[in-house]
Amino acid sequence: MTTAVSARLSSPLARRLGGCLFLALVTAVVTGPDGSNVHPLDGVKNSLLNTRVFGFLVFGLLLFAVTSLSGRTKPIGLTQVRTRLSQAVGQRGTRPTGYLLLLAIAVLVPLQLSPAAQGSLFLDVGIYALLALGLNVVVGYAGLLDLGYIAFYAIGAYTTAYFTSSVINGKVVYPLPVHSPLLLNPFFVFPIAVLIASVAGIILGGPTLRLRGDYLAIVTLGFGEIVQILARNSDPLTNGSRGAFGVPPLSLHIGGFSYTWGQDALPYYYLLLGIVVVVMIAFSRLERSRIGRALAAIREDEVAAEASGVQTLRYKLLAFAIGASTSGFAGVLYATRQFFNPETFSLQASILVLTIVIFGGMGNIFGAVLGAVVLQGLAYILRDPIPLIGFKVPDADRFVYFGAVIMIMMVFRPQGLVPSRRRKREITMSEQGMGSADSLGSGEVSA
Amino acid sequence: MSTVLEVKNVTLRFGGLVSLDNVSMSVTRGAISAVIGPNGAGKTSLFNCLTGAYRPQEGQVLFTASDDRQSQLVGKTPHKITALGVARTFQNIRLFPALTALENVQIGVESRQRSGALAAMLRLPSNRRDDRDSVAESVRLLDFVGLRHRVHEISASLPYGDQRRLEIARALGTKPSLLLLDEPAAGTNPAEKRELEGLIRRVADTGVSVLLIEHDMRLVMSVASAVTVLNFGKVIASGPPEAVQRDPAVVEAYLGAAQDEGTGT
Amino acid sequence: MSFVDQFWQLTVTGLLVGAIYAVIALGYTLVYGVLQLINFAHSEVFMLGAFGGLFAVRALLPSGNINALLSVLLVLAGLAFGAASGGLAAFALERTAYRPLRRRGAPRLAYLISAIGASLFASNLAGKEFGRDSVNLPKDLFTYNTEVFSVFGARVSSQDLVVFLVALAMLLILDRVVSGTQLGRGIRAVAQDADTASLMGVNVERVIVRTFVIGGLLAGAGGFLYAMKFNASFTMGFIPGVKAFTAAVLGGIGNVRGAVLGGLVLGLVENYGQFFLGADYTDVVAFMVLVLILLVRPSGLLGERLGRAA
């Protein structure tokens, strides 16, 4: 009896229908009204026992129809994969005009935006794009998971606060209770912060990476938490939860020339755009260099990589440190623009960067940037209700959606929006039992 | 005649199972030697001990590099051993499946290069030189193993015999003085076997010592100048191929194995 | 007060919290045993169990006075509903975040990431549905019952005793299940070698689901215990989750008895450490323990592998 039922339920079509309707109902709840701890079920009730649920069910049925009718996802044969792969490899060509067009958009569009949107473009899109580029080296290139990525960002920000001071209303203000005997222009803090962040990364990653790859995830998770706790509770050093106020904005003084990045967000944005472009170029060169190849080899078969002379531990550590220093660099930039306190460096921020990388496409540089633009852009736009539908995403709910994005990507499109060609190939192959696609150690997940 | 590798009293256990039992042997520099033995005799385990993949509980493995410096391989990591000059292939081919043939060989070649991350990001001259050298050397090696026409193909899409040769090219990329081949002829057809035989000879002609595991006796007899026979983890015979072939212990071991297989299937 | 004066009190609290860590740690260890993966969403299973139990008790709470018997019944109901919520959450988790990937044979990184997504989703959805303030158990559930007995001068409330005993009972039951039942044998077989187990006729899919559910039942009940002692909130899972994982690694991940030992040891170490460093740094102590154990003895106190545990 139960076997008969389960047999019927496990027919692919029924399963897909069930999945689509379930997805629709979950969507209804997620987008529906809130509950409260006094009436915990009200949110769900008001979402489901409401006419709007029919809209969602129709959406679910449509999803079912579309997924069932359009090219039923047959597993493609190996030979097909082979020919497709061989075709794909031949046609690597750079498209300079495309790049220039994108750059023109990035330069011109912000001019049309409101000052608030410009501010968000710097803080929410630009900085996160930079962070995502760095995390992409860890997750995308090295195939490792870093869940305490924001800790290095915090290190960059606090380092900046330690090394700088500003004059406000004629009084010298030190951002922290302690300060360096030698105060610097923020520009000179960049190399220091990068150095400290990468050393911290090596100290953390060195011992951990010797073990299973997935232990890095939990150790970095703990590390991120510790950094936040320390920042919060070491008042005599960090000002505790009051945070650091008084980091000067960036300024340049070369000979007679002098420029200060002031209140206006646009100059900051353009500086950041320049940095992002430079980092993109640098990291894409890295990926195509012997280092990028070695990392690919480690992802695909660590044993064979070792046997081919690749110092696997060293390369993983290198990738981890490059990620950490990018994060530290971004921290300096952030500190010179925005007040910060320990809450700035939450676990959620780390996971947000991860979401961006996953969504954009692990291992793809454009993916990282595009992920930041799309996700953060949507989050910004959806703060206000969309005309006609009235749908909006309150700040507090944002991470429900980010969580959903991560899961949906992993289930349906693990290679991301703009996949890296090499990475996508790896995922396809490892799913067919050839090689692996990460550095989390050998051994398959039992099935 | 100098030896390139000296294995002394190596014992490897997995729990109660003794996979290698007091194995001693030596490999002559510049020669082609072979390790043979029935299935499960411990041949691959021996290779794994030589390359740092396994760590034997007892014994020593002494390797003499081309500059006559001697080093103990037991306890070293695989990449260190490769850097010293011992390269290997795998019984169940282990290429980097999503990389092209060229890239696979480059991984091996580039293990000897030193330009760092910063050089790569800035495209410094050192990095550009490394890149040029690596491509040139890899193409040369692909040519050497007869895969010139496959340079840009994804390695997983290559025919089986080509994958075996690609693995050899990758191993040669690390500039070994000793090359370990684990059943290079397994699963290849007679034509490919003949080509392989030629390839192994050409490798030896370049001055690289070769130690191969092989089940195909005809191939072993024709290329190897010395053979070591393992059975149940023990060395039961060693010497020139003709002598070993006539050794009663060897005949016994193979007959026993053949009978087992006969009853087993 | 000196450490010696405080010693027994710290020990009591340490064992109490440690027992809860142990209960959660079992979920990590079981899943790690069969899949060799850290289940990053296990902390949310714990959180949902806490809410499930709490809301159930609140709904069942009569308006009048509560006597001892009623109090016991309510606690049992809370445990049952907590466990049920946890089990259900774990089942849903396996279905949505793990199974689709397993069907495809996805790389390991994908599982970690999808579990993190699930965790983010579940905790924030709980915040949306259940409010973002922390929730307490009705205070009068134990008011009639505040008598305290003492061990070497350390005060133990009966609530503490209940929490500890229930946790202990669950640990014992699980140990029996893993070592003595057919399901336990299945779990151990899959943990040792899934391919072989499958050839020997073990239904690996089913074992995996059930392993998740067992971990979920325990974590859910553990969540209720935790909420009884402290409170419940949508972010409550994270810290105990990391600590329980630490406990699992401390004992030897994949090892059932190791997880129990690890939980108790971690609870004690953390409480003693907190005495010296201050309450703000409790979590730092746990992290130090994790890093230290990974450096010194990564296979844990009792060694890894579920198969060898029982």
Ligand SMILES: Nc1ncnc2c1ncn2[C@@H]1O[C@H](COP(=O)(O)OP(=O)(O)OP(=O)(O)O)[C@@H](O)[C@H]1O
């Ligand atoms: N990692 C391991 N764990 C446990 N036992 C092992 C391991 N590796 C090898 N063995 C055992 O050691 C013995 C020798 O195996 P090995 O692979 O070296 O044999 P072989 O001579 O290469 O055989 P074949 O001709 O089939 O390749 C076998 O009994 C095998 O089961």
Ligand SMILES: [Mg+2]
């Ligand atoms: Mg073998």
